[in-house]
Amino acid sequence: MLLAYFVGLIGLAAGAFYALYLYVDVPGEGNKAAQAQxxxxxxxxxxxxxxxxxxxxxxxPLSKVPKDVQNAVVAAENKNFWTDPGVDLKGTARGILNTVMGRGKQGGSTITQQYVKNYYLDQRQTVSRKVKELIISLKVQDKKDKTEILAGYLNTSYFGRNASGIQAASRAYYGKDVDKLSLEEGAYLAALLQAPSQYDWGTATDAGKRNVEARWNYVLDKMVEQKWLDPEKRKAMKFKPPGQPKPPAGLTxxxxxxxxxxxxxxxxxxxxxxxxxxxxxxxxxxxxxxxxxxxxxxxxxxxxxxxxxxxxxxxxxxxxxxxxxxxxxxxxxxxxxxxxxxxxxxxxxxxxxxxxxxQPASTFKPLILASALQNESKTQGGQPITPSTTYDGTNKRPVVGPGGDGFAPENEDGYSKPAVTVQQAMNDSVNTVFAQMAVDVGLAKVKKTAVELGMKSDFEEVPSMSLGSMxxxxxxxxxxxxxxxxxxxxxxxxxxxxxxxxxxxxxxxxxxxxxxxxxxxxxxxxxxxxxxxxxxxxxxxxxxxxxxxxxxxxxxxxxxxxxxxxxxxxxxxxxxxxxxxxxxxxxxxxxxxxxxxxxxxxxxxxxxxxxxxxxxxxxxxxxxxELETQDKYVPPVAPARTPSGNASPGASKSPSGTPSGTRSPSSSSSGSPSGNTRSPSTGPSHHTPPGPTSSSSSGNPPKPTNSGGTGGDPNTRPNGGVNPPPPSF
Structure with a gap:
């Protein structure tokens, strides 16, 4: 009868376990704490x-963890990991018995079981949790490769210093990525798994330091036992403490x-x-x-x-x-x-x-010129817009043409010149010139070019955008x-x-x-x-x-x-x-x-x-x-007038060593980049033929004035340079 009872009890236990095996499924995904990074x-x-x-x-990935470091962890935690069935029945039974009897946490779990506990379950010490751990481990062992299980274990285990996973641990203890770890360093991290807080060299007591050093030696000796480490190499290894804990990087x-x-x-x-x-x-x-x-x-x-x-x-x-x-x-x-x-x-x-x-203000002006050159745009009078095109730079001059809507911007410090090249207008940041140019090119085209160059598109196509109002x-x-x-x-x-x-x-x-x-x-x-x-x-x-x-x-x-x-x-x-x-x-x-x-x-x-x-x-x-430009983009410049009225070339030659197409300092007064000029004998410039270059509100050519504080000859700039001839109308 006793034998019958014993066999019956075993049968009931086996049946109950089989029923639980069928009932308990591997969760579809890990718990949030295990996945949080x-x-x-x-x-x-x-x-x-x-x-x-x-x-x-x-x-x-496991490929980032050096093989020696992998072996150190396996030697420390589960030396038969690569061949075991994924569970330790005796160890689990002992753990359940000790839990029932209130003896606290007990070891004995395999790496697979610890991975299941970390990734799918939690750290509570209860009989139901341990039974689930056993069943899920058996199923995981059938579904996942050993390398996948080891990678999961290394990425979910706690190593102390607030580091979860071996990569965070490597940074916390050695200030380097895991793929840079030596075997000695990896063995220390493997030793930490037994008691992370007590074995942290930076905070451990004297007893804790002795224990972790002993555990470090144990790990290496087990590697020799498993033939993963050469005995002679093992003898030469000396324990070196890791660095002290560092405060987390801040956002100051x-x-x-x-x-x-x-x-x-x-x-x-x-x-x-x-x-x-x-x-x-x-x-x-x-x-x-x-x-x-x-x-x-x-x-x-x-x-x-x-x-x-x-x-x-x-x-x-x-x-x-x-x-x-x-x-x-x-x-x-x-x-x-x-x-x-x-x-x-x-x-x-x-x-x-x-x-x-x-507002980016006048830093937008080069985009207007870019649109003009890209679209081969012309002024209201039909002249190509280039750096040497002459515009009316009179202060508060109303913009004319479709879309201008009478916009009359003010130039900084009341700057006012009736004739100024695009080049000089860029140099002096003349608002009235670029407001008119934006309308000449077409506000929609200017915006399109600006967006293509990298600006956001959430601004209106209005004349004021020429001043960088977005x-x-x-x-x-x-x-x-x-x-x-x-x-x-x-x-x-x-x-x-x-x-x-x-x-x-x-x-x-x-x-x-x-x-x-x-x-x-x-x-x-x-x-x-x-x-x-x-x-x-x-x-x-x-x-x-x-x-x-x-x-x-x-x-x-x-x-x-x-x-x-x-x-x-x-x-x-x-x-x-x-x-x-x-x-x-x-x-x-x-x-x-x-x-x-x-x-x-x-x-x-x-x-x-x-x-x-x-x-x-x-x-x-x-x-x-190293610039490459063509005449249609940077056209020839007519001879500029000196204060005495005598013509001179519009730009000097580039200094020695200046790449073709680059501006030499001496050319800036005329507004033409060096390397793109012609001699006066090649013909008149584009802005000398009849026809308006830029319209004024009255349609009549304005007379030269001294507004803007130039003083003296109306064609002379304050820096001693020379203005271009006034536009033709």
């Missing part, structure tokens, strides 16, 4: 800038702005692929930024020396309203190499580098100018150098497109004209004998924003200053630093010059632009 942001050197997420975990200073920009870019790309933002929020992303530490430090230093040191909010209220931002882009790669979002992310979390709520960010304007620097190839700045998700590479689009959005002749023609702004215009403060610069200043109404965006042949940088009052209200920058007006040629240009000058030696690019 952090997103890691690194600089170009691989140093962590920030780690964001509730759980410090970063999944990696510029870090927050860098991380914010990278996060926004990643979310944009996921949406481009039709994936939800939640895919990024779930974690597991490792993002290496393209930020160059040297250039980043140089930009921050330029901001401090050229602007911040002048500010005293306690003495001047306006100084507390100044919000500076800047973005610097490598023209060849399209990658952001430096970014300045504000004085401290924790104090002002809206990035001034990426905000698009302030919103834009330094990042956006840096992209537009980078497209010009890249000879018309669309450049969308990216702050991300590389991305991996759960250890696998994630491909982002190339920041520099293969195809051009405007022709090379158009882009290079605009670049040539913008060198004049630096050599003989509003941005002459940045002129350098070491490298050529093409750029444009910009100042919005009431000095609420001031800009300087410019580029050398290899580096594009946009600097903006924004007046932000209480509640985000846009306020004037006048009086900043105890001075008067703030325009693009003051603080922004000085910051740009200090930064670019300090990093130029780091560039591999030539000092001069």
């Amino acid at each position: 952090s997103n890691v942001y690194k600089n170009q050197k691989g140093e962590i800038i920030a780690r964001l997420g509730e759980v410090n975990r970063e999944e990696v 200073g510029q870090n927050g702005y860098l991380v914010q920009a990278a996060r926004e870019e990643m979310i944009r790309d996921l949406k481009r692929q039709g994936r939800p933002e939640s895919d990024f929020a779930a974690g597991g992303w490792t993002i290496t930024l393209s930020i160059d530490p040297k250039k980043q430090a140089a930009l921050e230093k330029a901001m401090k020396n050229q602007l911040l040191d002048d500010l005293d909010p306690k003495a001047r209220e306006v100084d507390g309203h100044v919000q500076p931002g800047a973005v610097s882009v490598d023209a060849k790669t399209g990658h952001v190499v430096a970014l300045y979002g504000g004085q401290d992310f924790l104090k002002h979390q809206l990035s001034n580098a990426t905000r698009g709520d302030y 919103g834009a960010s330094p990042l956006e304007m840096a992209g537009v100018y980078a497209t010009l620097d890249n000879h018309g190839k669309k450049t969308t700045p990216s702050i991300i150098k590389s991305v991996s998700w759960k250890g696998e590479n994630y491909k982002l689009p190339n920041p520099v497109a293969d195809e051009r959005v405007v022709s090379r002749n158009t882009a290079d023609g605009v670049t040539s004209v913008m060198t004049g702004v630096v050599e003989d215009g509003t941005a002459n403060v940045v002129a350098s004998g070491r490298y050529q610069v093409a750029g444009k200043t910009g100042t919005s109404d009431d000095d609420k924003s001031a800009w300087f965006t410019a580029y050398t042949p290899g580096l594009v940088t946009s600097v903006g200053l924004f007046g932000e009052g209480q509640g985000g209200k846009q306020v004037t920058l006048q009086g900043t630093g105890g001075g008067g007006r703030v325009n693009g040629g003051t603080y922004p240009a000085k910051i740009w010059a200090a930064y670019t000058s300090s990093v130029f030696d780091d560039e591999d690019d030539d000092a001069k632009f």
Whole structure:
């Protein structure tokens, strides 16, 4: 009878287990805690800038874990892992008995069982949980390969120092990625699995240190026993303690702005692929930024020396309203190499580098010229629009033509000249000329070109857009100018150098497109004209004998924003200053630093010059632009009149060594890039034949005046240069 009872009991237990085996299924997915990961942001050197997420975990494939480190973990936790059935029945039975008897947590589980506990279940010590663990482990063993199980175990196990998974543990204890671990380091991490908190060398007691060192030796000895480690090599190994715990990387200073920009870019790309933002929020992303530490430090230093040191909010209220931002882009790669979002992310979390709520002002003017050249546009009088076309630059001159609507902008400081070339109008930032040019080209065409170059499309096609009345960010304007620097190839700045998700590479689009959005002749023609702004215009403060610069200043109404965006042949940088009052209200920058007006040629240009000058030696690019232009884009220039009335060539020859198509400093007075001029004998220029070049409201040619403070001869510029002849009507 006793035997019958015993056999019956065994049968009932077997039947109950079989019923449970059929009833308990492997969950469709792991628990949220096991899947939650952090997103890691690194600089170009691989140093962590920030780690964001509730759980410090970063999944990696098993191929990223060195084989020696894999063997160390298996030797420590389950030496028969590769051949066992996935469960330890005796160990599980012992654990259930001890739980029933209240003896607390007991070991004995296989790696498969621990993986199931970590990934599918939880850490509670109950009989029902242990039975589920056993059944699910048997099923997982049949469904998954051993390598997949080991990878899951390594990615879900807790190693102490708030590190879940072996990649986070490698960073926490050794400051390196898991694929860089040595066997000795891997053996220490394997030893930690037994008691993560007690065995952390940085916080362990003397007893804990002795125990973890003993466990480290045990791990290596087991590897020798399994023939995974040469005995002689084992004898030579000495225990080396890991580094001390380091505080988590924070978001202070510029870090927050860098991380914010990278996060926004990643979310944009996921949406481009039709994936939800939640895919990024779930974690597991490792993002290496393209930020160059040297250039980043140089930009921050330029901001401090050229602007911040002048500010005293306690003495001047306006100084507390100044919000500076800047973005610097490598023209060849399209990658952001430096970014300045504000004085401290924790104090002002809206990035001034990426905000698009302030007007870019006159930095928009080169886009109007680009559209004119690209579309081979003509003036109201039927003359081609080129850098040497003569326009009426009279102050408050009403725009004429379809869509002009009587718009009559005011020129800065009342600048007023009845005859000015497009080149000189760009140099001096003459509003009336570009307002008329935008209408001549067609507002819709101007907007189309601007969007193709990289501006957002959310602005109206109105005459005032010619003055940059829409919103834009330094990042956006840096992209537009980078497209010009890249000879018309669309450049969308990216702050991300590389991305991996759960250890696998994630491909982002190339920041520099293969195809051009405007022709090379158009882009290079605009670049040539913008060198004049630096050599003989509003941005002459940045002129350098070491490298050529093409750029444009910009100042919005009431000095609420001031800009300087410019580029050398290899580096594009946009600097903006924004007046932000209480509640985000846009306020004037006048009086900043105890001075008067703030325009693009003051603080922004000085910051740009200090930064670019300090990093130029780091560039591999030539000092001069390699421009290709044609006569129809940069046409010949008629002889300009000297103050005595005698004709002289419109531009001097390029200095020795200047690439074909580039502007020489001596040519800026005429407005024609060198290398594209003809001698007077080749024929008259395009603006001498009869027919209007730019219409006035009355239709009559205005008489030369001395308005604008030129003084003396009406054809003589204040700097001693010579104005072109007045337009023909």
